[in-house]
Amino acid sequence: AVVSTQSTGIPGITCNPLQGAMYAFPRVDIPKKAIELAESKGMQPDFFYCLELLEHTGICVVPGSGFWQYPGTFHFRMTILPPKEQLVVFLDKLAKFHVEFREKYG
Numbered sequence: 001a002v003v004s005t006q007s008t009g010i011p012g013i014t015c016n017p018l019q020g021a022m023y024a025f026p027r028v029d030i031p032k033k034a035i036e037l038a039e040s041k042g043m044q045p046d047f048f049y050c051l052e053l054l055e056h057t058g059i060c061v062v063p064g065s066g067f068w069q070y071p072g073t074f075h076f077r078m079t080i081l082p083p084k085e086q087l088v089v090f091l092d093k094l095a096k097f098h099v100e101f102r103e104k105y106g
Contacts, residue, residue: 003015003018003024003078003080003087003091009095010091010094010095010098010099011098011099011102012028012029012098012102013026013027013028013029013094013098014026014027015027018080021080022079022080022081023077023078023079023080024077024078024079024080025064025067025075025076025077025078026075026076026078027073027074027075028046028049028074028075028076028098029074029102030045030046030048030049030074030105031101031102031105031106032105033105033106034048034049034101034104034105037105044063044065045074046063046064046065046069046074046075046076047063047065049063049074049076049101050062050063050076052097052101053076053094053097053101056097056100057093057094057097059090059093059094059097061076061077061078062076062077062078063075063076063077064076064077078090
């Protein structure tokens with residue numbers, strides 16, 4: 001519950017309630033400038049987002065483009081198996097990164 005509740009509290013990220021899964025699949029709003037930059041580099045926008053997340057926070061998630069997401073939507077897959085304390089740290093870092101990403105490319 002902490003993952004879907006806390007991630008949905010981040011502006012531009014939504015996550016459906018989790019029910020017995022090992023993974024969460026948050027939807028991410030990616031600014032147009034970031035989409036254009038990603039495409040100019042031959043990358044899917046969610047791949048670019050995940051790569052930026054990894055480079056700036058050390059957090060590794062899997063781009064949703066590998067999971068047949070609806071066209072025009074962007075997601076990433078993350079595990080929810082770590083202890084709650086570690087998930088809270090992850091979500092705090094994600095929130096900070098996402099706000100900065102939107103400011104940079106918004």
